[in-house]
Amino acid sequence: MSHLKQQILELQRVSEALEPNEEQRNTYIQEVSNYANTFINGLEDAKAFSSEPLTPNAMALSNEKKSLKEILKIYAAEVEAKGIKPASGGHIGYVPGGGIYTSAIADYIADVTNEYSGMHFASPGAVAMENELIDWMKSIFGFPETAIGNLTSGGSIATLIALTSARDKYGIKNAKIEKSVIYLSQQVHHCINKALRIIGLEDVIIRHVELDDYSRIITDDLSSKIKNDKAAGLNPFLIIASSGTTDTGAIDPLQEIGDIAKTNNLWYHIDAAYGGFFILTKVKKDFFKGIEMADSLVTDPHKGLFLPYGLGAVLVKDKASVYHSHHYRANYMQDAIGDNMPVNPADVSPELTKHFRGLRLWLPLQLHGIEPFVACLEEKLLLTTYFRERLLEIGFKLGPEPDLSVSYFWYPCKAIDENTFNERLVKEIHDDGEVFLSSTIINNKFVIRMAILSFRTKLKTIDKAVKMIDKARKKLSL
Numbered sequence: 382m383s384h385l386k387q388q389i390l391e392l393q394r395v396s397e398a399l400e401p402n403e404e405q406r407n408t409y410i411q412e413v414s415n416y417a418n419t420f421i422n423g424l425e426d427a428k429a430f431s432s433e434p435l436t437p438n439a440m441a442l443s444n445e446k447k448s449l450k451e452i453l454k455i456y457a458a459e460v461e462a463k464g465i466k467p468a469s470g471g472h473i474g475y476v477p478g479g480g481i482y483t484s485a486i487a488d489y490i491a492d493v494t495n496e497y498s499g500m501h502f503a504s505p506g507a508v509a510m511e512n513e514l515i516d517w518m519k520s521i522f523g524f525p526e527t528a529i530g531n532l533t534s535g536g537s538i539a540t541l542i543a544l545t546s547a548r549d550k551y552g553i554k555n556a557k558i559e560k561s562v563i564y565l566s567q568q569v570h571h572c573i574n575k576a577l578r579i580i581g582l583e584d585v586i587i588r589h590v591e592l593d594d595y596s597r598i599i600t601d602d603l604s605s606k607i608k609n610d611k612a613a614g615l616n617p618f619l620i621i622a623s624s625g626t627t628d629t630g631a632i633d634p635l636q637e638i639g640d641i642a643k644t645n646n647l648w649y650h651i652d653a654a655y656g657g658f659f660i661l662t663k664v665k666k667d668f669f670k671g672i673e674m675a676d677s678l679v680t681d682p683h684k685g686l687f688l689p690y691g692l693g694a695v696l697v698k699d700k701a702s703v704y705h706s707h708h709y710r711a712n713y714m715q716d717a718i719g720d721n722m723p724v725n726p727a728d729v730s731p732e733l734t735k736h737f738r739g740l741r742l743w744l745p746l747q748l749h750g751i752e753p754f755v756a757c758l759e760e761k762l763l764l765t766t767y768f769r770e771r772l773l774e775i776g777f778k779l780g781p782e783p784d785l786s787v788s789y790f791w792y793p794c795k796a797i798d799e800n801t802f803n804e805r806l807v808k809e810i811h812d813d814g815e816v817f818l819s820s821t822i823i824n825n826k827f828v829i830r831m832a833i834l835s836f837r838t839k840l841k842t843i844d845k846a847v848k849m850i851d852k853a854r855k856k857l858s859l
C-alpha cells in the first residue's frame with residue numbers, strides 16, 4: 382500500500398469516532414431520553430430559579446474524554462440547575478418560552494439530516510416547508526400572498542430585517558438620516574433601538590408618542606407630532622406599534638395607527654413578537670384589527686407558540702425593499718440560482734447557512750393540529766385574570782388590566798419607601814425561586830412583572846406563585 386494510502390487509513394481510524402455505529406447511537410439516544418424524562422418529570426417540583434453560582438471551571442474543556450453519562454451529569458448540575466429554568470411553568474418573568482417536546486424531536490431530525498434550508502436548490506423540501514409556514518403566518522395576519530417573510534432565530538433578527546427594509550424603501554441614508562423621524566412608544570422592546578443602531582439609523586429623530594393609562598399609543602398625539610414634523614421640514618418615514626408590549630401586555634390601536642401611516646405615506650411596522658399569536662383566540666381577535674395594514678410584522682413562535690428558543694418570524698409586504706439588502710448573487714452560487722424559483726430564505730435574511738428551523742414548528746403543527754396551541758393561549762389569558770384576582774385578595778395593587786398576559790403589581794407598603802419595599806420583595810422572591818418573576822419600572826415606579834406564556838403554567842402554578850409571594854411579603858413585613 383502506498384504511503385499516502387496508509388496515512389489516509391490511519392487518520393480514518395481516528396476520525397471514525399465521529400460516526401457512532403447503530404448500537405452506539407441507540408445507547409446515546411436512550412441515555413438522552415432518560416435524561417429528558419427525568420428532567421420533564423421533575424419540572425413541576427423543581428425551582429424555577431436558582432442564583433447559585435457556577436462551579437469554577439465547570440465548563441472547562443480538557444483533552445480527557447468523558448462518557449455521555451458524565452457529560453449529562455455536568456449539564457444537569459451546572460446548566461439545567463442554575464439561573465432561570467425556561468422550561469418550567471414557574472417561569473413567569475421576562476417573556477417565557479416553554480419549549481414543547483415535539484419541537485425538540487424535530488430539531489433532532491433537522492440536525493441528523495442537516496438539511497441546507499437557505500436555498501431551494503439545496504433542499505427544495507426544507508425551503509418549501511419554511512415558505513409554507515410563512516404563508517400560514519401571512520394568512521393569520523391578513524398579509525397578501527405577494528408578501529415575503531423569513532423564519533429567524535428570534536424577534537431581534539426579525540426586527541433587523543423589517544427595519545432594514547423600511548430604511549431601504551425610503552432611502553434613509555447619508556444626509557437624510559438626521560432629518561428623518563421615527564414614531565414609537567416608550568414601551569417598544571429594546572431590540573428596536575438595537576436594530577436602528579445596527580442599521581446606521583442611530584442619528585434619526587425618535588419621537589416618543591404619548592401613551593394612555595393602558596400604555597397604548599394615543600393616536601391624536603401621533604398625528605399632531607407627524608404634522609408638526611412635516612411643517613418643520615423634517616422627513617417622517619416610520620411608525621412602530623406593538624401588539625403586546627413586553628412590560629405591560631398592551632396592544633396599540635393598530636387600525637387607527639395604520640390609517641395615520643397610510644395618510645402620511647409612512648412605513649408601518651408592528652412588533653407582535655410576544656403577542657401576535659393571541660390573534661388566534663376568540664376573545665382577543667378583535668384587538669388585532671388593523672394588523673393587516675402593517676408593511677412589516679414580527680412575531681415569535683418561540684414565545685406565542687411555546688416553541689423552544691430559536692424561532693422568530695418576519696413578514697414584509699414589499700419584496701423589493703427586502704431584496705435590496707438581502708438578495709445577493711455570487712459566482713460560486715451560480716448552480717443554485719435560476720428563474721422562477723421560490724423565495725430562498727437566504728434572500729430575505731442576513732444569514733446564508735442557517736439551522737433548518739422550520740421543522741421545529743411544522744412538525745408540531747402537523748402532529749398536534751392548531752387546537753391545543755389556541756387552547757393554551759386562551760388558558761394563559763384566563764390565568765392572568767386569575768393571578769390578578771388572587772393578588773388583590775392578598776393586598777397587592779395591580780397595574781391596569783392588560784390586553785394580553787403580561788401585567789404588573791406592587792405591594793402598597795406604608796412603613797418604608799414603597800419602591801424599596803418592592804425591590805426587597807423581588808429579591809426575596811428570587812431567593813425563594815419556586816416561581817420566577819421579574820421586575821420593571823413603570824412611570825418611575827418599581828413594580829413586579831408577571832408574564833404568563835409558558836405552556837406549562839397551569840392553575841396550580843399560579844396558586845404556588847401566590848403562596849410564595851404572600852410568604853415573601855409576610856417575611857419582609859415582620
Ligand SMILES: Cc1ncc(COP(=O)(O)O)c(C=O)c1O
Pocket residue numbers: 475476534535536537538570572623625626627652653654655656681693
Ligand atoms: C415585544 C418583543 N419584541 C421583540 C422581542 C425580542 O425577541 P427575541 O428575544 O426573540 O430576540 C421581545 C422579547 O422578549 C419582545 O417581548
